[in-house]
Amino acid sequence: MFPPVAPKPGDTLCAFAEIPDGGTWSRLYGEAREIFPIVVARKGERLYAYVNVCPHQFLPLDGYQGAFLTDDGDHLYCMQHGAVFRLDDGVCIEGPCGGRRLLAFAVEVRGADVVMGRWPDPPPRPPADPNDRSPPNRAR
Numbered sequence: 001m002f003p004p005v006a007p008k009p010g011d012t013l014c015a016f017a018e019i020p021d022g023g024t025w026s027r028l029y030g031e032a033r034e035i036f037p038i039v040v041a042r043k044g045e046r047l048y049a050y051v052n053v054c055p056h057q058f059l060p061l062d063g064y065q066g067a068f069l070t071d072d073g074d075h076l077y078c079m080q081h082g083a084v085f086r087l088d089d090g091v092c093i094e095g096p097c098g099g100r101r102l103l104a105f106a107v108e109v110r111g112a113d114v115v116m117g118r119w120p121d122p123p124p125r126p127p128a129d130p131n132d133r134s135p136p137n138r139a140r
């Protein structure tokens, strides 16, 4: 489920041409405590969309300054304490949140625009013990 201030699936985020090849586009939706900051990186025709919140201290990767990528353009970088994330899957490979990952979401290209895709389903929660036969994600 999307946070309330997030764009809805199918909403236009920007024109594809607004995201430079090898660069990023970002936007902050909402205000005060109800925000949904996003960053979309582009490599050729591929787009990588993440919530712009670092899993270390939940701060914006770029400090809202607009700089997200390492010099090689292959990784996202958190200016706060130097965490480095793989562009492909958002996993932190260096820095204080090693192994954790950025929260990804889907975007689609429709005509000349980039639109919000589907929010990922939460992963099923494993049973608390091997004998628990309750369905995944059921409140216990």
Ligand code: FES
Binding pocket: 054, 055, 056, 057, 058, 059, 061, 078, 079, 080, 081, 082, 083, 095, 096, 097
């Ligand atoms: S908040 Fe990103 S590395 Fe600390």
